Amino acid sequence: MSVMTGGKLKLVQAALRLITESRSLTSLGLRELAREAGLNPNTFYRHFRNLDEFGLQVLGYIAEEMKTGVRELRRMAESSDQASRETVAFVYHYFLNNAAATTVAVRELHGPSPVLRRALENQLDASAREMAEDIIERRLVPGVDDATVHEISHMTIRYILFRAMDYIEKPDQRDRIQLETEHFINRQFRGALVESLPPETIARWASKN
Amino acid sequence: MSVMTGGKLKLVQAALRLITESRSLTSLGLRELAREAGLNPNTFYRHFRNLDEFGLQVLGYIAEEMKTGVRELRRMAESSDQASRETVAFVYHYFLNNAAATTVAVRELHGPSPVLRRALENQLDASAREMAEDIIERRLVPGVDDATVHEISHMTIRYILFRAMDYIEKPDQRDRIQLETEHFINRQFRGALVESLPPETIARWASKN
DNA sequence: CCCCCATGTAGACGACTGTATACTTTTGCG
DNA sequence: CGCAAAAGTATACAGTCGTCTACATGGGGG
Numbered sequence: 190m191s192v193m194t195g196g197k198l199k200l201v202q203a204a205l206r207l208i209t210e211s212r213s214l215t216s217l218g219l220r221e222l223a224r225e226a227g228l229n230p231n232t233f234y235r236h237f238r239n240l241d242e243f244g245l246q247v248l249g250y251i252a253e254e255m256k257t258g259v260r261e262l263r264r265m266a267e268s269s270d271q272a273s274r275e276t277v278a279f280v281y282h283y284f285l286n287n288a289a290a291t292t293v294a295v296r297e298l299h300g301p302s303p304v305l306r307r308a309l310e311n312q313l314d315a316s317a318r319e320m321a322e323d324i325i326e327r328r329l330v331p332g333v334d335d336a337t338v339h340e341i342s343h344m345t346i347r348y349i350l351f352r353a354m355d356y357i358e359k360p361d362q363r364d365r366i367q368l369e370t371e372h373f374i375n376r377q378f379r380g381a382l383v384e385s386l387p388p389e390t391i392a393r394w395a396s397k398n
Numbered sequence: 399m400s401v402m403t404g405g406k407l408k409l410v411q412a413a414l415r416l417i418t419e420s421r422s423l424t425s426l427g428l429r430e431l432a433r434e435a436g437l438n439p440n441t442f443y444r445h446f447r448n449l450d451e452f453g454l455q456v457l458g459y460i461a462e463e464m465k466t467g468v469r470e471l472r473r474m475a476e477s478s479d480q481a482s483r484e485t486v487a488f489v490y491h492y493f494l495n496n497a498a499a500t501t502v503a504v505r506e507l508h509g510p511s512p513v514l515r516r517a518l519e520n521q522l523d524a525s526a527r528e529m530a531e532d533i534i535e536r537r538l539v540p541g542v543d544d545a546t547v548h549e550i551s552h553m554t555i556r557y558i559l560f561r562a563m564d565y566i567e568k569p570d571q572r573d574r575i576q577l578e579t580e581h582f583i584n585r586q587f588r589g590a591l592v593e594s595l596p597p598e599t600i601a602r603w604a605s606k607n
Numbered sequence: 608c609c610c611c612c613a614t615g616t617a618g619a620c621g622a623c624t625g626t627a628t629a630c631t632t633t634t635g636c637g
Numbered sequence: 638c639g640c641a642a643a644a645g646t647a648t649a650c651a652g653t654c655g656t657c658t659a660c661a662t663g664g665g666g667g
Contacts, residue, residue: 195614195615196614196615208510211510211511211512212510213422213424213425213509213510215422215425216422216424216425216510218653218654218655219654219655219656220653220654220655221653221654228615228616229615229616229617230616230654230655230656231615231616231617231656231657232614232615232616233655234656234657235613235614235615236614239655239656240655295508296508296509296510298508299504299505299507299508299509299560299563300422300505300508300509301417301420301421301422301425301505302420303420330597331598331601332597332600332601332604332605337581340578340581341585344557344578344582347560348553348557351508351556351560354508369549369553372546372549372593373553373586375589375593376550376585376586376589376590376593377582377585377586377589378589378597379588379589379592379593379595379597379600380584380585380586380587380588380589380590380592381585381589382592382597382600382601382604383588383589383591383592383600383604384581384584384585384588386588386604386607388539388541388587388588388591389540390607391541391588391591391592392540392541392591394603395541395591395592395595396541398595398599404644404645405644405645427623427624427625428624428625428626429623429624429625430623430624437645437646438645438646438647439624439625439626439646440626440627440645440646440647441644441645441646442625443626443627444643444644444645445644448625448626449625608667609666609667610665610666610667611664611665611666611667612663612664612665613662613663613664613665614661614662614663614664615660615661615662615663616659616660616661616662617658617659617660617661618657618658618659618660619656619657619658619659620655620656620657620658621654621655621656622653622654622655622656623652623653623654623655624651624652624653624654625650625651625652625653626649626650626651626652627648627649627650628647628648628649628650629646629647629648629649630645630646630647630648631644631645631646631647632643632644632645632646633642633643633644633645634641634642634643634644635640635641635642635643636639636640636641636642637638637639637640
């Protein structure tokens, strides 16, 4: 399962290549894949039962890629305590360097195949849980209860993933995207601290500081 | 342009029907469309030059639908001043009643066709601008500057659209989605009020109230 | 060494696709 | 009504697709 070689790898990589050139995983054809990979169409059957199974394997492949990225991220976040700014920069650079995987994830998360959608949702939920637990364990946002941290993590993971797509496609907006992401995160966590208070009270207090 | 009739309408509606049954606009076939609409394949050519033009027309069709929805929403928001809760409920019910259009929008916003993506982005940006201007004019969040209101509106519109997809597909989670959406909005605007203050200061103050 | 099994190739099949040309029906207007 | 344009249909063609069966290669373990 773990390491792919030969034709199998070639086919998966061909899929990633085609998808970045504005295609969708679900719309790829067997022959098209083989053509792009430089293989005979029938070679496909030596590695996959059908296109559905292929899709899942591609998802597994990119999930593996993403996991190593997350691991790096956590290792880096451990060393710095002012997480936000550099962390956001790091994350977007990571997505940029894994544009193909990112594109697949974003496309299929809202794509037509229910199976792939569920698989991706589970993957994202798992990442969100990890992120939340890290935040809670390291007491990064004291004053916010655990359930809320989980909720915010869930939103943030998705927000970043979608913005990563823009980040990849619109180089001229990268600074803005990074900045808005920081705003997003800051507002969510700061907002959570004063969630139960009426806006007027907050505004009055804030204007005095 | 305005009113569709006969075969043209049938084809567009057939597309919406197929898309809700887990398909993507870009992946629809000419013959498939005609079959679903109960028409001869060649009738398609009487109304559309090719499938790309068809896609754009479908988008225009649902954009028209959405616009009337937004108009209703603004009319309703005018009458109540505690916007948030009922507004959110209203919005999700609207999306639920226009499931096909919602699905198309979400699918194609991250779909493989750059043309459709741009068209949808512009549509969403326009809606976000309208929303922001409403909020600013009615002074719903004093203490937050205009640029920030625009930024938050932009995020919120997208957040709600994506959650609307879940809302449609997962009936058992509808209450939770509605609640989390309220949280999202509240945290964004409240967070914006205290954006520039260090979290510790906020937490200390909040714990005293 | 040889054999075997995994991997890759060749050719063919029926089904489906987008499109062109030609014909029929329906519709709206003077 | 009469007739022209619009809308819908029939048939056909070349291309692509997924899949099947049969055959070729080639590298590692007995």
